Amino acid sequence: MPLLSWLTKGTDERPDAVRVDDRAVSWVELRRLAAAVADELHGVDRVAIEATATLETVVGVVGALTAGAAVVPVPPDAGPMERDHILRDSGSTALLVPAGAARGAEGAGRAVVPVDLTRRSDTVHPEPDPARTAVILYTSGTTGAPKGAVISRRAVAACLDGLADAWAWTPDDLLVHGLPLFHVHGLVLGVLGPLRLGSGLHHVGRPRPERYAAATGSMYFGVPTVWSRIAADPDAARALRPARLLVSGSAALPAAVFADLAALTGHRVVERYGMTETLITVSARADGPRRPGTVGLPLPGVRTRLVDDDGAVLPADGAAMGELQVAGPTLFDGYLNRPDADAASRTPDGWFRTGDVATVDPDGWHRIVGRASTDLIKSGGYRIGAGEVEDALLAHPGVREAAVVGVPHPDLGQQVTAYVVGDGVDGAELIDFVARHLSAHKRPREVRLVDALPRNALGKVQKSRLTAD
Template sequence: MSSLFPALRGSPDEQVALRFGDRSLTYRALAAAVDGLAARIRGADRVAVWATPALETAVAVVAALEAGVPAVPLNPRSGEKELGHVLSDSAPALLLAAPGDDVPAALAGLARVDVDVDVHGTALPGRDVDVHGTALAGRDAAGPHRATAPPGSLAAGEDPALVVYTSGTTGPPKGAVIPRRALAATLDALADAWQWTGDDVLVHGLPLFHVHGLVLGVLGPLRRGGCVRHVGRFTPQAVARELAGGATMLFGVPTMYHRIAEALDEDPGLAGALAGARLLVSGSAALPVHDHERIAAATGRRVIERYGMTETLMNTSVRADGDPRPGTVGVPLPGVEVRLVEEDGTPIGADDGETIGEVHVRGPNLFTGYLNRPDATAAAFTADGFFRTGDMAVRDPDGYVRIVGRKATDLIKSGGYKIGAGEIENALLEHAGVREAAVTGEPDADLGERIVAWVVPADPQSPPGAGELADHVARRLAPHKRPRVVHLLDALPRNDMGKIMKRALTHD
């Protein structure tokens, strides 16, 4: 089967494929590094990748994919307990890491292979380790288990490509097994939706242990034959520099776009750089409408949103040639089926923009299951093959989907109404005195649940009052959607991708 990355050997040798800070690899140099590493790990059942935002991470993952070996990206910020769980669950044969990376003691039992990268394109010798962890001298690194396929060939499309661990909100993280078929399907569907070609240069500053930063942000450009520039630590100024220097696309999360929106008034160069981008894409959480509008007003460009998750990769997106409607995640991608269902699983027939249902997804973009968890896998799928996302949404008559939150934390049942937390959060963010906002529900003897707002004020010395905010929401939405309780915070708890961790919002 052909490679996931035909451009690896089909692009001009001196075309830059990857740039991380001041280090870059041409396609020729990348191919040399990938081929050398793939030969050393071929035959392993599974490899772990110490996924720092560096060239070595990209080389390691591409080499694993070229060798037909599933890769397990490890979050460098994980604690010892979480790392221990991931390692015992996934049982990788090897650890791939950059030379000099100081890894935690939890990884000490793994045989390590240094990912040697020469920016001039020469494959470096490195230290060969076989799939059982024994240092080798003078023989093939994969020992007797070496596959006969040449570099670049792939196993069947259903074979696992990545095992990505989901956040453990209700228990230890689960390893989502993502097949090669899903990678190809998602990246090709996005190429169609975004008119993404090898001429595009993508800039981002996302972590590389999630599907957003790794699959979309690194593997996506390489599949197209384009270039990715990773800025390392995200700043609006770093993004502006890259966009002004020839980058055409920006991938970010809402926290990043919020910081960009905050910086626009004082940085005219930032507005000009964003205005020159072909595509600005936000994902991993909903981008508040207020930030959409501020960026559009300053740059004349609309940020488009897409919707996906670890288990499904990408499901929907606003198209590059479509209507960039703030607050929506667009329409289903080619080949992806999306339906909304009632609590009892009955499909919702009305696309009226009002009726809230759980999102179910079916298509070639789906994972194959949770590693070592047949029970969780069975519970995640319906009898007819749809994945239960746990996300709640409404759909407009023209097919545009609007996510209103998670079933477990963002669907509030108050006074007989089903209310999505997201629309209340957007309304709160339209208040001049609100910098950040999150909305949850809590038990109420009369209403069933009452709406609770968690607000970071724009001016901590003069925060808006609870009554003022409640009236503000009631005027914009409806009286039954007003918050009954308001808590003021210095900051909202967020994870590495900028998502608000609502389960951490508690009031003593």
Template sequence: MTLMDVLVAPGSDDTPDAVTVDGQRTSREGLLLAATALAVRLVGAPAAAVPATPTLETVTAVVAGLLAGVPVVPVPPDAGPVERGHVLRDSGAALLLGAAPEGWGDTGLQAVPVDPWARGAAGPAEAALSEPSADATALVLYTSGTTGSPKGVLLTRSAVAADLDALAEAWAWTPRDTLVHGLPLFHVHGLVLGVLGALRVGSRLVHTGRPTPQRYAAAGGSLYFGVPTVWGRVAADPAAAGALRSARLLVSGSAPLPASVFSALEGLTGHRPVERYGMTETLITVSARADGERRPGAVGVPVSGVRTRLVEQDEDGIGELQVQGPTLFSGYLHRPEATAASFTGDGWFRTGDMAVIEPDGTHRIVGRASTDLIKSGGYRIGAGEVENALLDHPAVREVAVVGAPHDDLGQQVVAYVVAEGVTGDELIDFVARSLSVHKRPRVVRFLDELPRNAMGKPQKKLLPPL
């Protein structure tokens, strides 16, 4: 089935507001017509950059690129000039689809206007388009590591399709659903799952613009996507949370959901949230299921077609998670050495995340091997475990745990905490009562807020030094 077939597939929601983005509405047929009219102007381009604002223009531009078989490069609209310049140069984009946001200046790319209301004859335009091969690059998404410039992750059409179909099966996602979210459109979560997922499944899509509790409550969805920051704000607004009782499923991702937020959502909405795990390079590989058990701190089981394994496990069962399956990326753009280094000799992707797989197959992510595995006094300590313990304290709102150099221990456990009415010593004792004593923080530093990225994920490399 081609993408054009999917957009107007039998059973799909094609009401006049089948696709709504921050108040702008269109039908699926209208989106197809506008995207097709744009797509015929893109054929043959090496890549097309899209300023990924939360607008119907962005959705139209992305779909047009996919119809034309041109790799789409979503660019954060608030990206700084250095990051933006790197992405535009490195991606090889020749076109800029839509208007450059204020402050971008001259990008050096050919600007192509995007009109979500263009209504040409689809038939003749479609005749000028041909379905690209399954292994053709659909998206180039840039992801930052701990060092160096962001790397362009090449996601094929088949990888995107395989992941969306697997998630539709895991979450019982059908054309009868209305998906609601307000996530950025330059990441996997907001764009691939939150836009292309709804288009492929055939469900109605409501992008709220900003992901406020009030907008989520007013949207009337059956399926909601959010990051922990969003869900924390929803849980802090009982009226908005209560409005989600009529939903079918709440899904959280992009960062671990604190157990306290999980419990609050369950009490206020009647739903135990679905948590899932993935990376830009792998898309979503592990998830709790709509018909399965959902436990705080657990991200479920591998989705259809995906295999996982742990290597170099310690006595607590913690090991590095590696994955295989049809959802994996095809490589880093222009970086063959980095691509080769990210895979094992027998073809497994090294996620760099530390995990535990429980006897029933449920996965728990402990943290990043590079930043969240702390080696202290001969022990290996998962930062995520200590963070969850601290978040169980009623005074703690946010926390990030890292390992800091220590002359005797090698590393010491340091907790950066957003809290009121509690001392560092009290928090240290609190952790020591619930975890092994060697896992307690030795230093607690209080902050007004944690540095976070656009998806709400704490940025530990931006934490202030001790």
């Protein structure tokens, strides 16, 4: 089956199948626009694209995939060094830009190909081999330049089909979101999902509560920052009551936000888990329960396991914390030009090391504790999950945001340290508050009050920047 199977066969000429901000096209028109781009990319193996939240980006991505080229999204806010690294490291030989920007675009020796929304083509391009690369997504670690994760068309299809099963995602749906188009969440799920599964798509541009409220969709995607802002706007939240499914991902959704959304929208949010390298592997289901703080069950074909520091498999008893490892059809093909990093990311028996710490209940439900490097704190012989302490802090009415890390301590090994954005609170009060709700050894030893937490484009707190200050 073609990767973008609904788009490939669609005959619907209704003018609003795919909308980005205030511009929309039908399925037939999108296919013809993409075919015109594909005509220009004949023979191109990898093509970079300035991944702005625009209709040109959608058309450019679809055109590149139609031509069988690998898409390399470039974040629009990338600085010169990051942009140059992505272009050089990916080996892209062409750069897609909106037609109006093509004249002044700098391709650094690459062909600059305009995405012109006045050009259409009826060329029928052959469907590429499923093993061909669909996207190369650059992901940053704690050190070094971003690495390019090579993801096949087959892996993308497996992920989307698994989500269609889990979320009952059909052509009757209208998906609404305002996520960046250079990550898995916004691009693979949020654009390629509708083009494979047939749902309408409305990208609202900037993900503001009032724009989500006005979109009248059946499915909504958001990251915790978006959902937190919607929960703080009761009128916008109540406008989502007619929806079928609210989905949160890319970071942990605070339990308080989950509860507020449930009260205001009537929906218990579906949480899911994935990484750039694995796509989405675990999710709650549309026809099943949703438990705050948990991310559900493995998608069809996906296998997971927990291991300890020595690689021994841990029991699924809801208590044992270990590194989550993943195997299955959604895994990436490797890091581009980085055989060392690729080898380090996999076990001898072929499992991917996520670097995330989790617990798994006896019924298979997964709870993500956090990153092993920052969210599993080893203090005084105890293993403490930062997320549990963060949830306890966020239960305090004066706390708006919280991030918990382990910092070196001469006696404990690491001490639990909290960074808090709050109103009228002090550190001693918050330490006592957590100690009353959790085991005493989990309380923060220190609370640092800050004006804001550093976050990336998807709303994830960048804890390395906290500890570097």
